[in-house]
Amino acid sequence: MAEGDKDTQSQKMKHRPIVRIGIFLISHSFFVSVVCFTAGIVALLLLPVLAKNTYVSENALMPGSANPMLSSQDVAEADRLVKDMLGLKEKSGEVGKKTPNLIARNMADLGAEVYHHKFHPQINYFHPLDFFSGSSKSGKIPENSSCAVCGINTVGIIRAPRGDGKEAIVLVTPYNPMEIELSEALSVALAYSIISLLTRVTWLAKDIVWLAADSRYGEYVSVAAWLRDYHTPAFGDLGKLDAGMCPEINTLHEQNANAATDRRVNTDFSRAGTMAAALVFKVVNEHEETEKDALTIFAEASNGQMPNLDLINIVNYLAVHRQGLRVKVEKIYALLNSVWLKAVGDILHFIDKVARSINPQWKFAIPLEDYIEGAATLASSMYHQALGLPTGSHGAFRDYQVDAVTLKISSRVSLLNKSARYEFLLRIGRLIEGVIRSINNLLEKFHQSFFLYFLTSPSKFVSVGVYTIAFVLLVVPLPIVAAALYSGDNGWDSDSTNKTNPASKNGLSTTIESWRWLHAAKVVFIVHLWGAIVSLLPYLISRLHGMTPTTSMLSWVSLSICTLLILYQISGSPYLCSGMPQSQHRQWAIMKAVMIAAAAIGLGIMSIINFATAQIGALMVVPMCLMAHPLKYVHRLGRLRALSLMACNLFFGFVGFPPAALLVTRVWSEGCNGVNLGDFWIWLESLWAWNSATYLYLFLVHLPCWVLSLHILFHPC
Incomplete structure (x- = not known):
C-alpha cells in the first residue's frame, strides 16, 4: 500500500x-x-521604436499656463551688467576679487540676502573605505594649499513673499572670474534679469537661491563645495577658513567693510529651505548656422541617476512650444553614419510593409532618420548612465536627491550684435521664468513621473518597464x-559523459x-x-x-x-x-x-x-x-x-x-x-x-x- x-x-x-x-x-x-x-x-x-512621447505627469506644474512677465527693461539691466563685467576684464589687477564684489553689489541692489562662500579646490582621491559613502566625492584639500587657491562663490537669496521658507529653487550660473568671457557674462546677466523680476512678483511661494559659482577650478567643484556646506551646518567658526591662514582673501571683506554698498554682504553662511529643484544654465559661444537658437539638456548624474522626467518635460515643452528653441540631447554621432544601423532600419521598414499588407492597422516602424537618430541618442544615454560620471555640475545636486539639469544655450547669430543679444536674453529669460513658475506651483517634490528611463530624443523616452525586458x-x-x-x-x-558511470553505483562514488x-x-x-x-x-x-x-x-x-x-x-x-x-x-x-x-x-x-x-x-x-x-x-x-x-x-x-x-x-x-x-x-x-x-x-x-x-x-x- x-x-x-x-x-x-x-x-x-x-x-x-x-x-x-x-x-x-x-x-x-x-x-x-x-x-x-x-x-x-x-x-x-x-x-x-518602442519609445513613447514624453508627457507632464504632475498636473500642478501647468507649464505655459501663464504669460511671461520678463520685460525688455530687465534685459537692458542685464546688458548693463555684462558691460560692467567685461569692463573689469580690461583692467589689469584684482579682477578675480572685483568680479564677485560686482555681482554681490548688484544682488544686494535687488534686495537679496548676499554672502560670499569661500572654498578650497579639493583633489579627488581613491579610498576604498569611502567608495559609496560619498565623502570621497568632495576629495581632500592639498597639504600645501593656501588662500591664493581659494574660490569665491557669490550667493543671493530671495525670500518668497507667499512662502514659509521651507522650500527653495536654486539657479546656478558658472563663470570664471579670472578670465571671464562674453558667454559667461551673459549667463550671469541672464540670472540677474530673472532675479530682478522675481523680486517684484507676488506669486512666488518658494525661496530663490542664485549661486554665481566660481568655476576657475571646475564647475562641479564649486557647486559641490557649496552644497556640502549647505547640507552640513557648522557651529561657531569650525566651517570657516582660518582668518590667519587667508590674508589674501580677507581683503575681500576689508573692501566690504569700507564701502557702504558692500555692508549688505554678509560674512555668515545663509540658507534657504529644502531644495525642490535646481537649474544650471550657461550660455556658450557655439555659433551654428540654424534657423533657431539651440538648447542642449544634460541630465545624467553619478551612477546613472537621472532627475525626474517631469523636469525635463517642462523644459522641453516651454522651450519648443513657447520660445521656439531647438532642443537637443547628447548622441553618439559616429552611429549616425553606421551602415549596420541603417540596415536594421531597412529591415524594420520591410517588416512594417509586410505587416501593413496583412492588416493596415498594424504599424510599428518609424522613419529611418528618426530610428537612426533615436538609436544614437539611446546609445549615448545608456553610455553616460553606465559610465557613472555626471555630465555637468547638476550631478552635485543629484547626490543630495535634488532634481537638477544643466541647460547649455547657444545662439544662432553672433552675440556681439546688441539687438540680437537683447532678443536672445529675452527669449531664454522667459524660458527660465516659465520653468521656475512651474516648479513654484508644486506642493511636494517631483514624484509623479519616471526616475528610471533612457532618452531617445528630448521628447521621447524608454521607461524601465520596457528596457528591463531586454x-x-x-x-x-x-x-x-x-x-x-x-x-x-x-x-x-x-x-x-552524460551516461551513467558504473563506478558511481557504489555509495562512496556517489558521495x-x-x-x-x-x-x-x-x-x-x-x-x-x-x-x-x-x-x-x-x-x-x-x-x-x-x-x-x-x-x-x-x-x-x-x-x-x-x-x-x-x-x-x-x-x-x-x-x-x-x-x-x-x-x-x-x-x-x-x-x-x-x-x-x-x-x-x-x-x-x-x-x-x-x-x-x-x-x-x-x-x-x-x-x-x-x-x-x-x-x-x-x-x-x-x-x-x-x-x-x-x-x-x-x-x-x-x-x-x-x-x-x-x-x-x-x-x-x-x-x-x-x-x-x-x-x-x-x-x-x-x-x-x-x-x-x-x-x-x-x-x-x-x-x-x-x-x-x-x-x-x-x-x-
Whole structure:
C-alpha cells in the first residue's frame, strides 16, 4: 500500500507544470539560450521604436499656463551688467576679487540676502573605505594649499513673499572670474534679469537661491563645495577658513567693510529651505548656422541617476512650444553614419510593409532618420548612465536627491550684435521664468513621473518597464545553462559523459560526486577574491609620487599577475582534477556552471546599483561565459561548430579584456593616433574619483569572468 502511494505521488510530481517546464529548459538549454540571447539583442534594437512621447505627469506644474512677465527693461539691466563685467576684464589687477564684489553689489541692489562662500579646490582621491559613502566625492584639500587657491562663490537669496521658507529653487550660473568671457557674462546677466523680476512678483511661494559659482577650478567643484556646506551646518567658526591662514582673501571683506554698498554682504553662511529643484544654465559661444537658437539638456548624474522626467518635460515643452528653441540631447554621432544601423532600419521598414499588407492597422516602424537618430541618442544615454560620471555640475545636486539639469544655450547669430543679444536674453529669460513658475506651483517634490528611463530624443523616452525586458532576455540563459551543466543534461558540452558511470553505483562514488562542485567553487571564489584585491591596488600605487599613467598601469598589471600567482600557490592549482575518471571529464563543466552562476548574481546586483552598466555588461559577459569551452575537446564538436566556437572564444577573449575593449573603442572613435597604455589608467582614475559603481563592476564581476573563461579554455580535464 505504501509503495502504491509512493508511485502515485511521484507520478503527480512528474506532471507538475513548473517541473516539466524546468526539465524542458534544462534539456534544451543550448536552443533556449540562443533564442533568449537573440531575442534580447532584438529587444535592444527595437527600443527606439518602442519609445513613447514624453508627457507632464504632475498636473500642478501647468507649464505655459501663464504669460511671461520678463520685460525688455530687465534685459537692458542685464546688458548693463555684462558691460560692467567685461569692463573689469580690461583692467589689469584684482579682477578675480572685483568680479564677485560686482555681482554681490548688484544682488544686494535687488534686495537679496548676499554672502560670499569661500572654498578650497579639493583633489579627488581613491579610498576604498569611502567608495559609496560619498565623502570621497568632495576629495581632500592639498597639504600645501593656501588662500591664493581659494574660490569665491557669490550667493543671493530671495525670500518668497507667499512662502514659509521651507522650500527653495536654486539657479546656478558658472563663470570664471579670472578670465571671464562674453558667454559667461551673459549667463550671469541672464540670472540677474530673472532675479530682478522675481523680486517684484507676488506669486512666488518658494525661496530663490542664485549661486554665481566660481568655476576657475571646475564647475562641479564649486557647486559641490557649496552644497556640502549647505547640507552640513557648522557651529561657531569650525566651517570657516582660518582668518590667519587667508590674508589674501580677507581683503575681500576689508573692501566690504569700507564701502557702504558692500555692508549688505554678509560674512555668515545663509540658507534657504529644502531644495525642490535646481537649474544650471550657461550660455556658450557655439555659433551654428540654424534657423533657431539651440538648447542642449544634460541630465545624467553619478551612477546613472537621472532627475525626474517631469523636469525635463517642462523644459522641453516651454522651450519648443513657447520660445521656439531647438532642443537637443547628447548622441553618439559616429552611429549616425553606421551602415549596420541603417540596415536594421531597412529591415524594420520591410517588416512594417509586410505587416501593413496583412492588416493596415498594424504599424510599428518609424522613419529611418528618426530610428537612426533615436538609436544614437539611446546609445549615448545608456553610455553616460553606465559610465557613472555626471555630465555637468547638476550631478552635485543629484547626490543630495535634488532634481537638477544643466541647460547649455547657444545662439544662432553672433552675440556681439546688441539687438540680437537683447532678443536672445529675452527669449531664454522667459524660458527660465516659465520653468521656475512651474516648479513654484508644486506642493511636494517631483514624484509623479519616471526616475528610471533612457532618452531617445528630448521628447521621447524608454521607461524601465520596457528596457528591463531586454536585460532579462540577455541574462536568463545563465541560470538555465548553469543548471544544465551541473546536471550534465545539456547541449553545450556534447563531449561530456552524460551516461551513467558504473563506478558511481557504489555509495562512496556517489558521495564524492555530490561534492564535486567544491573545487570549482573554491577556484571561482579565489578568482573573485583576486578581483577584489586588484581593485584595491590603485590605492597603493596612487600613493607613490612621480608615477606617470603608463608606469602606473604597468605596475598595476605586474602586481595583479603576481597576486594571482601567489593566490594559486596558497590555494592550489585551478586545474586540479579529482581521481575519478568521470570527475576529471566533468570538472571543467562544473567550474563553468559555478562561474555562470556567479556572473548571474553579479549582473543581478549590478542592475540594482546601475542598470545601464548591467545592461551593457550583459552584452559582453553572457556570450563570453556561455561560449567558454576547453580547446582540448573542441575537435569533438564537428568542424563547423568547432571553428565557430574557437573564433567566438578568441573574439571574446580579446574584447572581453577591459583594456582591450577600451583600446578598440578609442581606435573606432578617434583613430590610432594618441592611443597608449596609460589611457586605461586615466580612464579608471576618473571612475574611482567619482565613485562610479562601474569601477567595482569591472573588477568584481567582469574581470573574474574573463579570467575564469580563460581557465576553462585551457582546462586539461
